[in-house]
Amino acid sequence: MKASPEGVLTGAHYLDGDHACAEGALAAGCRFFAGYPITPSTEIAERIARRFPKVGGVFIQMEDEMASMAAILGAAWGGVKAMTCTSGPGFSLMMENIGLGIMMEVPCVVANVQRGGPSTGLPTMVGQQDMMQARWGSHGDYGIIALSPNSPQECFDRTIQAFNLSEQYRLPVFVMMDECVGHMTEKVVIPEPDAIEVVPRRLSPLPPGEYLPYAANGDKVPDMVTAGEGYRIHTTGLTHDERGYPDMTAEAQDKLVRRLRAKIDDNAEKIYDHECKRLDDADVVVVSYGITSRVARAAIDAALDDGLRVGEIRLITVWPFPAELIRDLAANTKAFVVPEINLGQMVLEVERAAAGAARTIPVTHAGGWVHDPQTIYDAIREGLRGNAAPRKSARKPRKEKQP
Amino acid sequence: MSDARKNAQGPATAEPEATPDVRHPMEPFLRMDRFPHIWCPGCGIGTVVTCFADALKKGAFDLDRVAVVSGIGCSGRVAGYIKLDSFHTTHGRPIPFATGLHLSNRRLKVVVISGDGDLIAIGGNHFIHAARRNVDLTVICINNFNYAMTGGQVGPGTPVLAISTTTPFGNFEHPFNLPALAASSGAVYVARWTSLHVRRLTNSILEALTKPGFTFVEVIAPCPTLYTRRNKLGTSLEVLESYRDNSEIRHGADPSTVDISFGGKIVIGKFVDIEGKPTFLESLDAAMHRALGKDYGLGKDYYMRSAGQRALVDREARHD
Ligand SMILES: Cc1ncc(C[n+]2csc(CCOP(=O)(O)OP(=O)(O)O)c2C)c(N)n1
Ligand code: SF4
Ligand SMILES: [Mg+2]
Numbered sequence: 001m002k003a004s005p006e007g008v009l010t011g012a013h014y015l016d017g018d019h020a021c022a023e024g025a026l027a028a029g030c031r032f033f034a035g036y037p038i039t040p041s042t043e044i045a046e047r048i049a050r051r052f053p054k055v056g057g058v059f060i061q062m063e064d065e066m067a068s069m070a071a072i073l074g075a076a077w078g079g080v081k082a083m084t085c086t087s088g089p090g091f092s093l094m095m096e097n098i099g100l101g102i103m104m105e106v107p108c109v110v111a112n113v114q115r116g117g118p119s120t121g122l123p124t125m126v127g128q129q130d131m132m133q134a135r136w137g138s139h140g141d142y143g144i145i146a147l148s149p150n151s152p153q154e155c156f157d158r159t160i161q162a163f164n165l166s167e168q169y170r171l172p173v174f175v176m177m178d179e180c181v182g183h184m185t186e187k188v189v190i191p192e193p194d195a196i197e198v199v200p201r202r203l204s205p206l207p208p209g210e211y212l213p214y215a216a217n218g219d220k221v222p223d224m225v226t227a228g229e230g231y232r233i234h235t236t237g238l239t240h241d242e243r244g245y246p247d248m249t250a251e252a253q254d255k256l257v258r259r260l261r262a263k264i265d266d267n268a269e270k271i272y273d274h275e276c277k278r279l280d281d282a283d284v285v286v287v288s289y290g291i292t293s294r295v296a297r298a299a300i301d302a303a304l305d306d307g308l309r310v311g312e313i314r315l316i317t318v319w320p321f322p323a324e325l326i327r328d329l330a331a332n333t334k335a336f337v338v339p340e341i342n343l344g345q346m347v348l349e350v351e352r353a354a355a356g357a358a359r360t361i362p363v364t365h366a367g368g369w370v371h372d373p374q375t376i377y378d379a380i381r382e383g384l385r386g387n388a389a390p391r392k393s394a395r396k397p398r399k400e401k402q403p
Numbered sequence: 404m405s406d407a408r409k410n411a412q413g414p415a416t417a418e419p420e421a422t423p424d425v426r427h428p429m430e431p432f433l434r435m436d437r438f439p440h441i442w443c444p445g446c447g448i449g450t451v452v453t454c455f456a457d458a459l460k461k462g463a464f465d466l467d468r469v470a471v472v473s474g475i476g477c478s479g480r481v482a483g484y485i486k487l488d489s490f491h492t493t494h495g496r497p498i499p500f501a502t503g504l505h506l507s508n509r510r511l512k513v514v515v516i517s518g519d520g521d522l523i524a525i526g527g528n529h530f531i532h533a534a535r536r537n538v539d540l541t542v543i544c545i546n547n548f549n550y551a552m553t554g555g556q557v558g559p560g561t562p563v564l565a566i567s568t569t570t571p572f573g574n575f576e577h578p579f580n581l582p583a584l585a586a587s588s589g590a591v592y593v594a595r596w597t598s599l600h601v602r603r604l605t606n607s608i609l610e611a612l613t614k615p616g617f618t619f620v621e622v623i624a625p626c627p628t629l630y631t632r633r634n635k636l637g638t639s640l641e642v643l644e645s646y647r648d649n650s651e652i653r654h655g656a657d658p659s660t661v662d663i664s665f666g667g668k669i670v671i672g673k674f675v676d677i678e679g680k681p682t683f684l685e686s687l688d689a690a691m692h693r694a695l696g697k698d699y700g701l702g703k704d705y706y707m708r709s710a711g712q713r714a715l716v717d718r719e720a721r722h723d
Contacts, residue, residue: 006700031507032506034502034503053691053694054699057700058506058507060502062499064528066529067496067499067502067528068499070492070493070496071500071503072503073500073503074500074502074505075503076503078503078504078505078507080507082503082507096493097496100496226508228467228488228510232486232489233488233489234483234490235491236491245434246483246491
């Protein structure tokens with residue numbers, strides 16, 4: 001289905017990532033937003049508050065992030081596309097109702113513009129420290145989808161993609177931005193509505209009486225309905241059967257939770273999105289995402305200038321994680337270099353997938369600034385040594401210069 | 404049709420035609436395929452369900468356009484038994500969930516039915532803010548003076564001196580006076596009844612349902628299993644008798660005077676019924692019309708199209 005023209009601001013703009021994310025939501029058809037102000041995500045909410053009234057959307061600033069998350073779930077059941085945005089502290093508060101969204105299988109989008117943590121941490125400065133929280137932050141087992149844009153243009157594009165994936169697979173989808181991407185201003189081209197593909201809600205063709213809210217289709221995703229249309233559905237955060245009725249048995253739990261996991265795992269090939277370069281003959285592969293993928297550029301270019309064989313994987317879909325891609329490469333690669341603005345999160349996935357066949361070298365940063373590309377360059381050099389014991393000096397992170 | 408789908412139609416279709424006289428009058432409102440329910444004998448929650456269903460019947464509501472949202476607790480299980488679009492959410496969050504549901508789908512009458520712990524402790528912040536905004540919701544709080552589902556702990560409405568598992572020597576915290584909280588937060592309709600006053604409670608729920616804005620009904624109800632027995636208040640019947648003997652109807656009473664003390668008088672009645680205060684959506688619409696004129700998009704038919712909606716929203720049909 002094509003985007004509805006009302007929300008699409010076709011043209012070339014000069015926007016920061018937060019504003020571009022808001023425009024992406026509008027273009028995707030989002031018409032309900034509930035949020036609570038938090039740096040560095042607030043500009044998303046502010047733009048939506050200004051833009052929504054003209055396109056028939058409802059914006060509400062809630063009393064906290066628990067309420068915001070609960071409200072977008074309710075709104076999605078009311079029949080609209082809904083989103084919220086936040087940063088670390090608010091993301092923590094949303095986790096409970098993100099779990100409800102997973103369990104009730106509610107399509108919606110959460111943009112997390114990451115800053116340095118833990119706790120209040122560095123409110124105005126960059127971090128990529130919520131990557132594992134995005135995967136595992138709510139209790140219980142489930143599959144999840146998270147995207148990581150690396151430019152304002154991508155904040156626009158990936159937000160649309162997030163809405164599409166959320167409708168396709170019926171779950172909250174995360175746009176894992178970071179403060180740098182959220183606050184950097186660049187050219188953003190918004191296409192004609194006809195050129196924007198949006199996934200509509202997968203509404204059941206069955207009439208009330210025949211429709212079962214949690215009877216999954218072949219892709220393990222059930223069709224949805226809208227409240228108020230006579231279906232009289234029941235839905236709950238309790239473990240439930242296909243009718244949506246509570247079923248407190250190990251059997252029902254097994255069936256439901258395995259499906260919630262499998263609907264992502266089994267469709268992962270369709271969900272994956274990553275940018276790969278020079279993987280065929282790479283000795284070292286740099287795996288990065290978000291703003292760090294752009295900082296790594298300088299290090300990779302310098303290494304290529306030196307004649308080193310360096311490949312690149314930029315994760316756009318960070319969850320589900322493309323483990324097979326890493327596994328296949330590991331046999332012919334000396335090392336994976338994984339820079340990220342945290343003390344080593346996605347690198348754990350790379351390491352798990354490489355399973356010892358290649359070295360994995362984290363290039364860590366505690367947050368507040370981006371990497372000095374030199375640290376990434378050094379790690380690439382280090383990686384060329386393969387499984388040899390690492391030099392001490394290369395492992396020690398360089399002291400960052402603050403501007 | 405798959406086997407699962409066949410089963411979904413429930414035992415009702417499999418049985419031979421039921422003779423009309425054996426059908427329970429509440430059957431159209433209840434998910435009969437979920438009975439027996441989980442509530443204990445003598446519990447007051449079922450009475451509230453009956454009164455709510457009766458109010459729906461009396462008001463001749465289009466049942467396809469009424470939704471129930473509950474939180475977590477014994478009272479939170481109400482959503483599971485009512486045959487409307489029904490949402491059993493998370494502990495404390497039914498009001499914000501209901502807010503989103505209502506704001507995205509104006510044709511729905513959204514009712515929150517939940518417990519004192521759910522709505523006033525963990526969900527207390529949402530409660531006061533929804534009342535402040537005058538979101539068009541009816542909130543029915545079943546106050547059994549404790550956290551029943553988790554085994555009878557002290558709650559925000561537990562009277563001083565009452566025994567609970569976490570106040571084994573008697574509660575010493577000041578409880579909330581729920582009508583005062585609702586009224587001072589901005590609710591346009593505030594009433595309190597007990598589960599003994601079924602006729603008045605039913606009428607009150609009906610009034611609350613038909614009144615636009617944030618309407619609140621507190622229902623004092625026995626939890627024989629965990630509260631009244633532990634506090635030696637007698638059998639459920641005796642508790643209902645005490646509601647009869649100890650309650651005093653005082654319509655229009657100043658909500659700040661209707662505190663509940665242990666073993667003391669329970670003031671019941673309709674305390675607040677304000678006319679003309681604009682609801683959240685009325686205020687939103689007015690503000691946007693003022694600021695944007697005909698550019699305000701909420702009345703346009705594409706409002707709901709984004710999600711592939713079948714029905715278009717008709718602004719005029721808001722309270723149909
Ligand atoms: C976040 C969270 N905290 C705690 C609980 C455990 N819990 C379940 S029900 C409940 C109290 C319910 O009390 P109330 O709302 O008064 O309902 P009642 O059971 O008394 O009807 C609690 C604390 C939970 N489910 N979720
Ligand atoms: S524990 Fe109390 S509130 Fe819960 S069902 Fe039993 S009597 Fe009712
Ligand atoms: Mg209670």
